[in-house]
Amino acid sequence: MDVRRLVAIDVHTHAEISKDGHSSLSPELLKASEAYFKASGHRQPTIAQTAAYYRERDMAAVVFTVDAEHATGHPRISNEEVAESCAEHADVLIPFASVDPWKGLAAVREARRLVERHGVRGFKFHPSLQGFAPDDRMAYPLYQAIEELGVPAVFHTGQTGIGAGLPGGGGVRLKYSNPMLIDDVAVDFPQLRIILAHPSFPWQDEALAVATHKPHVYIDLSGWSPKYFPPQLVRYANTLLRDKVLFGSDYPVMTPERWLADFSGLEIKPEVRPKILKENAARLLGLAVPHAQTREKTTP
Template identity: 60%
Template structure:
């Protein structure tokens, strides 16, 4: 079974699997979840995968699902990529599996990536270099990027401020510099066959993301993590113009409920003829669904 584009009204390219159905919540991540819940004013209990699928199926929204592997930097056990992939296979009418592999894992990480793509149906990858504590252009990640590029798959790169760690002592030890979008520019230049999605409005470096998406055919932007009513004005301006085919809907669920994002987007200033691309059509092309 595959996603029927006619039956869904949107594609959310940014949904987190934060807790396993089989394993207890990791105690290291629990501290970050506590702080994030306070910062985002969201419930502390994280939804499990069946709850996420039920919500999105009810809303008729397809979604990309991923964990974040930050095992090397934080010592926090990730939710297994294989659990995410197996769950997506059981919910293939609505769920698109992405994987997350810590770039520090180098060639071993590249082996896992190839297995996930070839044998488990993974359709993309997610990086959060602030949590992973590494420059996106660190050459240790090149073997992993080479696999992603070989299959022409998309990779989502967190950019901008990190809500995770905000309000914690020393920001939880996280370094915001690794979220600067221009650090991904070397990756985009050296791997033109990898579709790069710069996640979030990238504040306080918003203009860097817009520039990169204008400059490079393989760079796109997802608008997750912020309510559209708070978007910097240039995001809406470029989405209505030169980047109308390059920006796409992402919620950052469970941080932001998809309904909340969609409701705010209607009043954010996006042109009516642009919204279908943002909500579904641009993502369908980038994900290879159309």
């Protein structure tokens, strides 16, 4: 992957459908999600189609699914399939995996295998959908393995469109996605790189507090149009968290075009924009060419 030619790195995109047509969500949850995002009948691109989409736009993308088999009973998309499909498009796609922490030691073994044999570069958790509190010690052996493997962990934070409008929210408990629950994880696994996904409504201040206090906690900006970002999020992105905020779209629910168009109107300092769009992610994912060296090479 030639990072220098990339316009941006999108750290939050979803593999929603497998090669054989299996959806990552049950029909009930998918329909509710489409209604919430006003995206009825939205396209579910294959990973190959996602690669073509990002390649045309000179962007790279992190791709993952969500394994929530324990809480939902719905079979996941294979992590191996995601990794293998991304490997076929390694110029633009970066594979992450999702392992249900309720699977115990089997989850730990799978996480190690996925990184060591399949080139997975990180892991995605959705506590509300997976039905667990991030600070539950049940998940700690899995966190320990991910920390030892030296790859990041992405945690969904804040409200979710999954289950919205269904009776009882489809069984999805919002409390599990309070970013303050991840503070214990950051304390107990101090070398684990953590990404708090999305503006964390209604816990934005909690997310900012954790990210400013814990050196390896980042925030991605996916799932919301930037024009709706809370003012304190914009303020911190411009200042204290300028090296720890990441561009993410939530594709295919939200396209990078819409996100970037709205981001262009945000009052972000010129020197901070490239950090958010590419440099911070490249450094976090181990893809970066040091900025100073880049300047030296391009200066006559």
